[in-house]
Amino acid sequence: MGLSLGHFVRASLLALAFLSSNLLKAETGLSDREILLGQSVAVSGTLAALGKQYTAGAQLYFDAVNEAGGVHGRRLRMISHDDGYDTQRALDNTKKLLREEKVFALFNYLGTGITTAHLPVIVAEKVPFFAPYTGADHLRKAHNRYLFHIRASYGDEAEKIVEHLYSLGYARIGVVHQNDVFGRSALASVEEAMAKRKIRPAAIGVIESNSTDAKAAAAALTPYDPQVIILATAGGGAIAFIREYAKKELRTQYYAFSVVSSEQLIRELGPDSHGITVTQVMPFPWKSLSGITREYQRLLKARDPEAKPGYTHFEGYVAAKALVEGLRQAGRDLTREKLVATLERMDALDLGGFVVSFRPGNHNGSRFVELTLIGKDGRFVQ
Secondary structure, eight states, rough: OOOOOHHHHHHHHHHHHHHHHHHHSSTBOOOOSSSEEEEEEEEESSHHHHHHHHHHHHHHHHHHHHHHHOTTTBBEEEEEEEEOOOOOHHHHHHHHHTTTOOOSSSEOOOHHHHHHTTTHHHHTOOEEEOOOOOOOHHHSOOTTEEEEEOOOOHHHHHHHHHHHHHHTTOEEEEEEEEHHHHHHHHHHHHHHHTTTTTTOSSSEEEEEEEEEOHHHHHHHHHGGGGGGEEEETTTHHHHHHHHHHTTTOOOOOOOOGGGGGGGHHHHHHGHHHHHHHHESSSTTTTOOOOOHHHHHHHHHHOTTTTTOHHHHHHHHHHHHHHHHHHHHHHSSSOOHHHHHHHHHHHHHEHHHHHOOBBTTBBBBBBOOOOEEETTTSSHHHH
16 A cells, blocks of 8 residues: 555654754764763873863863753763873874764863864864864964864963063063974064064074973073063973073063963972963952852862862863853754854853853954963962
8 A cells, every 4th residue: 555645744754853863863972961072181291280270170160060960961071181292192182082982072172283283183074173272373363163262362462461561661572482383373473562563582592392401592592681581381391491591690570471381380480480470361260250250269169178279270161161151052952063153153252251252254262361470479469
């Protein structure tokens, strides 16, 4: 017996519904109960302190979300692999995350060079790459549909530093940078900000990437006796330079980019960190002046009464909160493309006193920058 037209239509609709349901379930990194996120980050090497703090801050927020029932009933699980701040290791980790562990999105990677190397990967895989820990301007000027930033650019930070130094009348300004994509990008931002004011660095020193050998960099700046040295370095490299330059017995002031790993400077340099000025791209996490800082402090204290807030830890928290809001707004029928489209509509998303804005063609979430000083007690002063 043949099917009537009505039976055929009903059968076709049922088949389409079943197929659509299976397609939704088959979306990479999703199940009825879980969303898988993938991360490659340095938890060894000179930037280990940064990587650990950035990851821990994000996990603090994810844990709170999961304890409250997740996102539309799905728990968030972050699979994280150590790359030691090595680009090839990071790419290998990503291949494993995408091919074997089949994550839904990539989140909270660390490093300019590592992020740059992933641009063709995320386009080919059409996978969201959210909140990498880098302020490189070239990653912001060339739009990538799958790349989303929540921190200000190195250009924004350099402008803040140079504007301040210029207003104070400093003439001899030295720069020390890492010999990698991050360091060169930050140096270019400093030189651009100085050129706008018709000045240039008095001297430039270089430290090899992932190295703590700062002798050559210190020797390059010594003859010029700069009044100020801008540190386009991070983690162990910055610490090594400050210690090496102190041997010269020359007086100078240090200005550092936000990625310098401030807490590590304070912990390892002790009194020698006092007086260093650091740009920050997140609100002051020690004061309860906004909803997001109050929420962060409450959850951190509940997790560990002895734990102290920190900028890098807080940035990881903010990144996680922004991503979760995107996942919530995307709805239960989640796909990678739907998440990207949803994020692009989040113009002026207020996370509780910190605003993130994404639009089609512009995924640069924030331009917030302020200067802070490490005080005599090892605490930051605004």
